[in-house]
Amino acid sequence: EYIEGNQAILDQSLALKWIHENAEHFGGDNNRITLFGAFYAANLVGYQLLYKPSWPYFHNVILNSGSPINLGKNTLSGNLASNRAKFFLKETLGCREGSLINCARKIKATNLIMASRSFLLNKMSLNNKQTFTFLQSAFGPVVDGRIFKDSSIRSLRLGNYKHCNI
Secondary structure, eight states, X not given: OOOHHHHHHHHHHHHHHHHHHHXXXXXXXXXXXXXEEETHHHHHHHHHHHOGGGGGGOSEEEEESOOHHHHHHHOXXXXXXXXXXXXXXXXXXXXXXXXXXXXXXXSOHHHHHHHHHHIIIIIISTTOHHHHHHHSOSSOOEEOSSSOSSOHHHHHHHTOSOOSBO
């Protein structure tokens, strides 16, 4: 199973594929698709630059106040992501060891989102707004060996990203 961040990348990639395949029906040109993101959304656009299956579906990106370079700070190892998720489930949602996944599955999506925001503000940032700005999301994409094989910084250094107008 993928955690929140990796699933978002897959969902976005499917949306890009749909846009690419259907642009003509809405007066668009699928050879001129540009992704735009501001602040945290720019980070998400940056991940699409690193996720090779998305590359055929866009041709340019605009990153406003965020970039794949920022993502290097937020890329989590599998172990760190797992520990963070366990801590979140126990400390914020009151789930107990052994039933963490079953507990999480019973929680309504809106409650899970609100709990995630509370977790980020109260448990992770320690009321430090600079830390909050740095983290932006408690659960970002994870280097899992399937969706992302390397951190964003390493991928950029190795040239493993879509080379396009940025």
